[in-house]
Each structure stands twice: as structure tokens, then as C-alpha cells.
Amino acid sequence: MKTPGDNGIAFPEWAYKPESSPGSRQIQLWHFILELLRKEEYHDVIAWQGDYGEFVIKDPDEVARLWGARKCKPQMNYDKLSRALRYYYNKRILHKTKGKRFTYKFNFNKLVLVNYPFIDMGSTGSSVPQSAPPVPSGAGTHFRFPPSTPSEVLSPNEDLRSPGGMFSSVARRMARGSVSDCSDGTSVNSEIEEGNTGAGEERGERGVSGGGGSGGGGGGYRSIIHPRLSHEALFRMYGGPGNPAGHPGSRGHTGHRIHPDSLSPFPVSPLPGPGGAGLLAPPLSPALSMTPTSHLPYTPSPTLSPMLGSHFSFNPEDMKRYLQAHTQSVYNYGLSPRAFLHYPNIVIPQPHRPAADKAGLSGERGAAERAERAATAGGGERGGERHHHPPLAHSAHHHPHPPHSAHPHTHSHPMHHPLHLGEEPPHMSPFKFKLQPPPLGRKHRESQSQSKPRQSSLSSGSGSMSSTSGLGSSLSFGSDLSSASGSGLISASSSTQSLNSAGLPKIKVEPISDIESEEEVEVTDISDEDPDERDEEFELFSPRHSRAPDHHRQHHQHLANGTAAPQHHPHPDEDLDEDVFKAPAPPPPGLMPFFTSQHTHSSPLHRMLPTLKSEPTEPGDSNTPPPQTGSAGASQTKCIPLKLRFKRRWSEDQRMEASQEESDDKKVRPEEERERGRQSNGRMEMEEDGTGSGEGDSPPPLAYEGSLATPLASQRRVSAELHRATAQLSLENKDC
């Protein structure tokens, strides 16, 4: 058995959720897309290309046809399919890569959220992976998000036609089912058959279980990778200790099959990890970081395993790792310069972007492959040869030049610092990312076309603020939160510092990057999109503030603040807001990943967050109770009637919440409202409950925090905090 997971990122099944669509008919388009992406056979039709998570539909008609086959919708065409894809924009599952035809990009965050609704479970000490699921149910297969090179994945033999790979079983299963199912349809069948549709999907069949021994039929699926394997996979994914290089041996010969270009957008990891990243032969998936660096010490926790069916347990740690990996990748490849505004001394990595994507694609290989495939399939290709889109074909190789090469800096990557720590003991220095408020989404865009009821009516400010931030948007990746939390060290620091009331030191290390821009960076025209999508992809990471230059956002923010809190002095309320949006406070010396070097905060930084009390400030007193801002602040407000103060605060909170949710996309879910109502209490993190549960659109990122933070705990803390605040206020008011 070759490890199926070997190289790629083993994207946990969740990404795939096959179970959810047993019949295959229910499969969702994005799942289907991922499925195709991971199969080598379809690389001429659709393949990863470009930045992480970005893929190109090389043969739209074919993809549509396949999709139609799967869904038994013979009439399917690219136009329709693309409409469906466009629906994902609002859901943030996908977005369009502007300027590139047929090119879309997955939003990793979203996927994660979607699939890890329960993140909050991390709350528990998590340190211990409770989850370890034993086993396998047939359900899972491995899924790699961005697949590593196919060749790697599949055994040489198999790879051609039967994706024996991990995924295959599922895929097969699904495919089979779907295809067969279609028969029920009336004429449908005929059409499909005609198209060879079935063939397409079934192509893989032949290998069937044979492949990797997965044999075990259902049980055999790699679904459960056994722990060890999975770990390996993960390592790989994270560039773990293992040699990332992957097994050269396994693949290699299938020269023709290798698609240098499509699969590896990133040739080599830009960052030479300890492991000699450079060697990282197989490009990891674009979606996740491929950086081989050691930074992610992946502690193998069995937890990743998916449970059967829709259930799977998830360990926060794993999630953390994923995110980290992702983050890393972001840093490595896609960061927008803006991300670094906060950190002057950090060098901004140049995003690596193959200059000519479009131009470069060449189709020769594709053609060959296609032919091959056709043959295999039994060729019923309808229409003899379907038109290819020559231009789209792959290009030669991207030249990967490591982004960093350009900037050889000592303090290279921000991410690195923290990560590098030698071995990366499982507990790395904790640093937290602040979640960014959800993007406004297209709202803005729409504004142009027509007024959106919602938004327009609202104060502009509120909209922007919204986001998630709310409470706890920040998520701390600290090493194990679990441990941390246990110790009380990090505690979730939910957004509000206030939580600390408990006396926990709050750590604010937050290397924040705004990745959002990643997209922008890569995409040619940022300008128009900026507002909307920027955060989309990684809302998590981007602090809105950072972009000073970004008038747009700032403006909104500003308004928001203004609206909400007219006064500027550090007010508890503001804190919250600020907290969310403010630039990251300088991390405590020990923690700061980025700043390790010299300066901690440089002027710009300060400028941005002048009032923030957030300054974590002195380690010693880190627990500044947020509620009552220092004495100074207190003095000002001191005499405000408790009631009023309280009220104000409360309202603020609510407002925030509301705005947060609202920020989400326009039409996006009404349900949110419901939730909102539900959570009337102040600042709890939304995600903790369930928002996340589905794919809500609610800002995904939130969820993480919850998970990390331990929702309950945080709630409790909040509660405590409120009480405390109240008490405090009472005292203060005595004077009055």
C-alpha cells in the first residue's frame, strides 16, 4: 500500500464529505470539482493551477458534461455549471480568479469551516485528543485538497486509469452510483451514455478496489488511514519532519503523466525548511502550504480521522495545524503587502505568480492524455474530439521561483520565526491571528448596480465592522491551545481582552496578516475587487486595519466606530471593537513571532492603534481587565451611572454582533438572523455554537476561535467578566 496519503495533503475526508452524498446525486458541485481535481485522469479537463486552491477548467464542456452525468442532468453545460459555481461566491467556497478564464479558486477557510462545524469542540482541553476515532468506517477516504502531483498519488500503473488512490474508492463509489442512477432517468441515459459519460466517471473503475489494497471493500477504504499513514500525510502536508521530498521512488517514471505545471504551482518551497525544502519535489497542493518547513510540528494526533458519515471528530490541534499550514502558505505565497504594514521590518514576500499564466498553457500533454483517456474509457466521446481549449492547456512549467528568492532576508518569513524554533516541539509559541471581519462581499459591488436594501439602510459603518470579529474572532494558534489553555496561559483571549478578567494573562501576539489580499495579489486587477473579496479567502488573517491605505475599509471602520462610540477614549466598548480590528498589538516579547527581531512596534503600528488599550502590554499585568479601562479611563466615565454605562456597553456589544453578522453577505442566510437572536447575550462567539454548523456563511473564521478557545470556557469567562465589570462599576459609581 502505498500510502495514499503520501503526498498530498491529506485532506481529511471532511473536505469531501462523501457520506453526505451517498447516492452521489447529492454531491455538491464543489465536491465534485475537488474530486475531479484530484484525479489524474481529469487533469486535462480540470486541474490545479496557479496559486493554492486555484484551479482551471481546461475543458469546460467536458467538465460540464461530467457534472451533468453525475447529476443526471444531460443538459448541463458550462453556462449552467458556471452559474452554480457563481453561487459559491457568496458562500465563499469559491471565487473567481479574475482575469483568467475558467479559473476559480477555492477558499480553504470556507471549506474547513464547512466541514468542521464543530470546531468548538476544541474547547475541551483538547490537549488530549480525545477524538481519536478509531475507526474507520467505510466512510472516509482520503481526500487531498490540492492534490499533490497525481503521479505521486497514484501508483504508476494505476494512475492512468484507476485512481487507486485513496480517494478512488469513494470516488468510484460515487461515480458508480451516480452513473448508474441516472439510468432511471428517461432519456437521460441515452444522452449520457452517448456522451460516454459514464465512462468518464467510471473510468476509474477498473482498478477498483484493487488499488492499494484498499481492498477491503468498504472497510478497506483508506477511509481510515491508519493513523500512522495519516500522520505521514499530514507531515507531508505540513512539510513535516519527514522528508518532504516524498518518495521519489514511487513515481517518477510516469513521465508523461506528470504535469509539472498544473500540479505544482509552487515548485519548491520557497522557504528552505530545515528539511531542505528545496527538495520538496512534489509540489504540494496549492491550497495548502507546501512549505516543508518544520514549522509545523505536526503532532500526530489521530484525531483527524473522520468519523463515519457526517460525523467526524476533529481535534482542534489538527485544525490548528491545518490552518497554520495554510497560513504559512499564505505567507509564503500570497500575502499581500498590506499584510505587513504592521510590521515594518518585515520584508514583504513577493507573491510568486507566474507571469503568464494564460499564455503559457500548452496543451500537448493534455491532448495526449486525453486521447489516452478516451481510449481507456472506451471512447465514446461524443463528438469525436471535443474541442479543446488549446489556450488553456497547460503551459510549460511555471517557473517557480520561490517568492523569497527575491528577498533574501535574514528574518525571512514571518511565519518562520515562530515556526522555526528548532524542532518545534509540539508547543510552539503561541500566536494568535485575529480573525478578520467578514468581507463585505459583493455588497459593495452591488451598490453600484442597485441599492441593496440592507446595506444602504444601515449605517455604512456598521457593515464593515461587522464581521466576525465580534467576539472572539481571534484565534490563537498557540501551540496547543490545549496546553495553553490548560495552563491558563493563553486562554483564548477571545477578542476581548476582557475575558481575562479571570486573571489570565492575555497574550496578544498576533501576527496578523491579511491574507485576504492574497487573492488580490495574485489576481491582476485588484482594484475593483478589493473591497469585496479581499477577505474572502482568508478572512481569518487579515486585520482590517492594516491597510492603512485602504481607505475603503478604513472608512467604514471609522464610521462604525463613530457611530457606535462617539467618544474616543478608550472605552470598553471600543475595546472590543478595536480589539477586533485593531492592528495587532505587539506581542509580548517572548511570543512574538514576527517581531522577534527588533522592534516591536514601530511607529506605524502605533499610529494605527493609538488608543488601544490592547497593548498587551506588560506581560505582568497583562490581565488588564478590559472592562474598566485603566484608572484614567475610569475617571472619565467614572460617574456615568452604572446603568447607563452598562447599557451602553451592552448595546454596543449587540451592535457589534449585529453588524458582524450582517456583514456577511447579503443574502446570505437568513438563518443568521435567527442566530443572532439566539445569541442575544452579548458577546459570545458566534461560532461556538453552531453557527458554524453548517456552512454557514457566517464568517467561517470564527469558528476557529471557538474551537481553540473553548467556547464554554470563554463564555463563562465572559460572564464572569461581566459580573466583575458590574461590580467594578458599582464601586466606581459609589462616588457619584
Next chain:
DNA sequence: GGCGGAATTT
């Protein structure tokens, strides 16, 4: 090509 509204289907 791409977008997104609207109505309809699953």
C-alpha cells in the same frame, strides 16, 4: 466570458 436575478426543480 462572466455575472447575477428570477423562477423552478430536486
Next chain:
DNA sequence: AAATTCCGCC
């Protein structure tokens, strides 16, 4: 809810 189908617009 997630498409599918249509369709006008840019």
C-alpha cells in the same frame, strides 16, 4: 439548500 434553467447585461 443547492442546483438548474433562462436570460439580460457588461
